[in-house]
Amino acid sequence: MGQTLFDKIWDHHLIDTIKNGPQVLYIDKHLIHEVTSPQAFNELKERSIPVFRPNQIVATADHNTPTINQHLPIKDTLSKNQLDQLYTNCIDNNITLYQLGHQYNGIVHVMAPELGITQPGMTMVCGDSHTSTHGAFGAIAFGIGTSQVAQVFASQCLLLTKPKNLRVTVNGELHKGVLSKDVILYIISKLGTNSGTGYFCEYAGDVFKNMSMEGRMTVCNMSIEMGARGGMIAPDETTYNYIKGRKFAPKGIEFDKKVAYWNTLPSDNDAIFDQEYTFDAADIEPMLTYGTNPGMGIKITETIPVNENASFKKSLEYMNFEVGASLINQPINYVFIGSCTNSRIEDFRVAANYIKGKQKASNVTAWLVPGSKQVENQIIEEGLKDIFVEAGFELRQPGCSACLAMNDDKIPKGEYCVSTSNRNFEGRQGQGSRTILASPLVAAATAIEGRIIDITKHLN
Amino acid sequence: MEKFIKITSKAIPLAIENVDTDQIIPARFLKATDKKGFGDNVFRDWRFDKNGELNTEFSLNNTSYSGNILIAGDNFGCGSSREHAAWALVGYGFKVIISSFFADIFKGNALNNGLLPLQVSPTFLAVLMKTVQENPATEIEVDLENQTISLLEKSVSESFEIDSYKKTCMINGYDDIDYLLSKKEMIEAFEAQRVQLK
Numbered sequence: 001m002g003q004t005l006f007d008k009i010w011d012h013h014l015i016d017t018i019k020n021g022p023q024v025l026y027i028d029k030h031l032i033h034e035v036t037s038p039q040a041f042n043e044l045k046e047r048s049i050p051v052f053r054p055n056q057i058v059a060t061a062d063h064n065t066p067t068i069n070q071h072l073p074i075k076d077t078l079s080k081n082q083l084d085q086l087y088t089n090c091i092d093n094n095i096t097l098y099q100l101g102h103q104y105n106g107i108v109h110v111m112a113p114e115l116g117i118t119q120p121g122m123t124m125v126c127g128d129s130h131t132s133t134h135g136a137f138g139a140i141a142f143g144i145g146t147s148q149v150a151q152v153f154a155s156q157c158l159l160l161t162k163p164k165n166l167r168v169t170v171n172g173e174l175h176k177g178v179l180s181k182d183v184i185l186y187i188i189s190k191l192g193t194n195s196g197t198g199y200f201c202e203y204a205g206d207v208f209k210n211m212s213m214e215g216r217m218t219v220c221n222m223s224i225e226m227g228a229r230g231g232m233i234a235p236d237e238t239t240y241n242y243i244k245g246r247k248f249a250p251k252g253i254e255f256d257k258k259v260a261y262w263n264t265l266p267s268d269n270d271a272i273f274d275q276e277y278t279f280d281a282a283d284i285e286p287m288l289t290y291g292t293n294p295g296m297g298i299k300i301t302e303t304i305p306v307n308e309n310a311s312f313k314k315s316l317e318y319m320n321f322e323v324g325a326s327l328i329n330q331p332i333n334y335v336f337i338g339s340c341t342n343s344r345i346e347d348f349r350v351a352a353n354y355i356k357g358k359q360k361a362s363n364v365t366a367w368l369v370p371g372s373k374q375v376e377n378q379i380i381e382e383g384l385k386d387i388f389v390e391a392g393f394e395l396r397q398p399g400c401s402a403c404l405a406m407n408d409d410k411i412p413k414g415e416y417c418v419s420t421s422n423r424n425f426e427g428r429q430g431q432g433s434r435t436i437l438a439s440p441l442v443a444a445a446t447a448i449e450g451r452i453i454d455i456t457k458h459l460n
Numbered sequence: 461m462e463k464f465i466k467i468t469s470k471a472i473p474l475a476i477e478n479v480d481t482d483q484i485i486p487a488r489f490l491k492a493t494d495k496k497g498f499g500d501n502v503f504r505d506w507r508f509d510k511n512g513e514l515n516t517e518f519s520l521n522n523t524s525y526s527g528n529i530l531i532a533g534d535n536f537g538c539g540s541s542r543e544h545a546a547w548a549l550v551g552y553g554f555k556v557i558i559s560s561f562f563a564d565i566f567k568g569n570a571l572n573n574g575l576l577p578l579q580v581s582p583t584f585l586a587v588l589m590k591t592v593q594e595n596p597a598t599e600i601e602v603d604l605e606n607q608t609i610s611l612l613e614k615s616v617s618e619s620f621e622i623d624s625y626k627k628t629c630m631i632n633g634y635d636d637i638d639y640l641l642s643k644k645e646m647i648e649a650f651e652a653q654r655v656q657l658k
């Protein structure tokens with residue numbers, strides 16, 4: 001019987017199976033950041049255990065960092081303490097750190113792929129649930145708790161129960177104005193936030209084959225929002241072209257050898273998935289969420305559905321929306337283009353392309369937060385910054401920013417924010433904030449109009 | 461990790477379903493770099509009102525209840541994967557959480573911190589909750605070795621399930637790190653063989 005992409009990579013990293021218990025899986029790359037690593041470092045120190053493979057760990061500062069004046073000392077003492085500890089821990093343990101201001105600094109899930117750290121066939125972990133992003137390269141990548149961060153520090157391995165295989169296939173051609181973000185919001189709105197529990201999800205079909213690496217990362221990033229442990233897309237020419245020439249990518253003959261191996265990874269034709277779903281690309285439109293979990297999404301032309309469930313009602317109450325209402329023409333004062341879901345160069349190109357020659361609505365505060373220093377530089381080099389500034393937008397410095405509002409970038413209480421991030425939970429972007437998840441195109445259009453518009457009518 | 465074999469204790473009832481990790485430890489406390497201290501803020505927004513006054517209605521603040529067992533409603537520990545939730549409960553002094561269902565990631569995090577997530581049937585949970593609410597002096601015995609939980613004076617008990625690997629870890633006070641370190645040679649052999657394949 002054939003094997004899935006997931007099974008093949010899992011098997012290649014399986015070291016041992018405990019009778020009636022979990023399996024020992026080898027981890028190739030471990031990414032860390034300031035919020036979930038300090039307790040793991042302390043744990044090792046207390047038990048006098050050395051970090052086993054420091055050169056397989058890469059660190060960045062992202063969750064807690066300011067997005068303006070990064071050259072100045074950090075005012076929040078608790079945040080500063082987390083960054084200081086990360087620095088000391090990395091120095092003490094010989095771990096590469098791209099700290100604030102470094103040319104490679106950025107959100108962990110943006111920085112690693114663009115440096116060529118993320119490669120097909122790898123196992124990758126990070127103390128952050130959106131580690132699923134890296135699955136876009138055909139890697140097994142997933143988020144872990146802090147005890148597990150310590151386990152990987154100590155042994156480069158994890159004890160895990162193997163998840164099952166799920167495949168979501170989308171065939172056909174996407175309509176104009178429908179981006180990868182809309183595809184994943186559409187899938188989650190159809191399947192719900194729990195459908196993926198216990199599974200690793202492979203995305204297959206024309207839509208993903210034709211998608212750029214940036215688009216694939218957006219899709220895999222949000223796999224966790226349907227409950228899946230991770231998402232994956234089979235590696236192909238698009239993947240190889242993206243990796244080739246990047247800083248940590250294999251070079252020369254080494255690269256060709258790797259490609260030969262990577263080509264063996266895609267799921268076999270007769271591989272069996274434990275669960276399968278299929279959708280038609282033609283049915284997808286630009287999407288918006290109206291509630292407080294990412295599964296509460298509608299097509300931009302649809303109205304908020306009827307649902308008698310108590311938590312559904314509570315959610316609409318929080319958002320101050322009514323059943324049967326359309327979101328078109330909803331006034332919006334905040335727009336956020338950023339987060340590990342949509343802060344790559346392609347996302348800013350889409351936004352700039354729409355914004356060019358237009359002016360931001362005066363009621364809107366719009367934050368554009370690049371995912372990394374490299375993206376920031378590219379925005380400047382490609383002249384996108386000029387377009388943004390002329391249109392009245394503010395280009396910030398890289399970091400997680402308003403995605404989780406752990407720094408100062410908070411949406412005020414009661415305000416709506418059209419956001420390209422991944423979670424619309426109550427208070428996620430600041431206490432009392434109301435998040436509407438959307439694509440960078442819809443976000444850009446909202447900022448120009450000061451309200452939500454039916455973007456499909458505004459594309460020539 | 462401390463060894464866990466058998467405990468007998470009074471219990472604190474928390475008759476609320478779907479307790480999520482944000483309620484166990486609110487996000488604003490995640491800036492700490494230590495595992496200690498989270499116990500002070502466990503269920504922070506339930507234990508204290510908006511003005512920072514102690515909410516005496518809340519069962520943890522009710523002085524008639526005591527012990528290191530928490531009896532909670534169905535689906536305990538859902539929401540974010542933050543391990544801070546387990547640290548907060550352990551820090552407060554809990555050794556066992558009883559519920560009729562636990563969220564997956566919380567369960568793993570709890571076990572990694574020597575906190576036993578003990579799943580009982582909905583009927584047994586109802587009996588436990590009611591008995592303790594009526595008589596806060598009720599003693600509960602949790603015997604991990606024999607996988608039983610008993611209400612001593614009523615002589616009612618139920619057996620519970622636990623992964624045999626995790627059970628061994630809890631009884632011996634080992635955690636996954638200890639296990640993985642014991643496999644060091646196997647891990648190194650795996651690495652060496654992979655290098656040769658290249």
Ligand code: SF4
Nearest residue numbers: 130339340400403404
């Ligand atoms: S951008 Fe948001 S989701 Fe992504 S790593 Fe940062 S906080 Fe997590």
